[in-house]
Amino acid sequence: MKVAEFVASKGVGGKFSKLELFEAVPDVSQADRRMRDLRPMGWKIDNYKVNPNLKPDEYLVRELGTRVDLGEAPPKTVRKNITGPKRRRILERYGHICQVCGVRAGEEFPDAPGRKAVMTIGHIIPVNRGGTNDDDNLRTECQRCGDESRDITVDPPTAQQVLAHASHRSLKDKRTLYGWMQAGRRTPSDTEAVFQEWSRLSQEERMKVMAALAEQVIKGLESD
Ligand SMILES: [Zn+2]
Structure with missing residues (x-):
């Protein structure tokens, strides 16, 4: 309610900063979440990612949705839970x-x-x-990628940042990354896959494999 009241007080076309929002709503973590909750109720609030005229910390009110702060009831099926x-x-x-x-x-x-x-x-x-x-x-x-719950108050990275990070990886990592990008999702690395297999062994078998690997690690350290 508090967040709705605050955003509505700015009016359509009004701007506010993240700091102003946090000052208006005492509990910061709640302020974040509540602003997100307004989206499925028809509230449209732009940040600088969608509106290049805004500063990185600025928001623009484009549309007021259900006025929960005035006691309006939110639409019945805002979100269909699959159970x-x-x-x-x-x-x-x-x-x-x-x-x-x-x-x-x-x-x-x-x-x-x-x-x-x-x-x-x-x-x-x-x-x-x-x-x-x-x-x-x-x-x-x-919960972070879900289209209905994407946090609009946390600024996503820029393409430039992501490319810079990717460029600093080793060639082996780049190959892996490229494969994930092509697949559209991250698949476990070979090392992770082995760990998953190991996790499914019995306690006794896990100890056996672990001891054998310890020997290999020690030998590797000695020959380095
Ligand atoms: Zn995700």
Whole structure:
């Protein structure tokens, strides 16, 4: 409500900064989330990524949606949750891996240590563009990639930054990266695949493999 009230006070065409938003709403983490929650209720707030006239910390109010701050009821099916067997079926089909960024359920985000990925079911063609709840329109998406929950208050990296980071990788890493880009998702590396296999062994077998590998590591260190 507070965020809706704040954004509405700026009016259509009004601008505000992230700092102003945080000052208007005491709990910062909530402010972020609440602003995001407004989107499916018809609120349109631009940042500098979609509007080059804005400064990196600036937002422009384009449209006011449901005035929850004035007691208007939000539309009934803002978000269609997929539950039960269908949800499990989709999660299993995609191996609990986000089909957008490749993060696995329960894994930490590579660029946000300590923040673990939670898998949601997302629509390939969003519902508001006519997408259905049929299996072939559903896929696994982490809470960060899900089209309905993308955090508009966190600025995405620029193409320049990403290219700079990619350019600094070794040729081997570049090949791997290129493969993931072609596939449209991150597949586990050979090393990760071996670790996954190892995780499925019994405790006793794991110890055996670990001890044998320790020997190889020590030999490798000696010959270096
Ligand atoms: Zn993701």
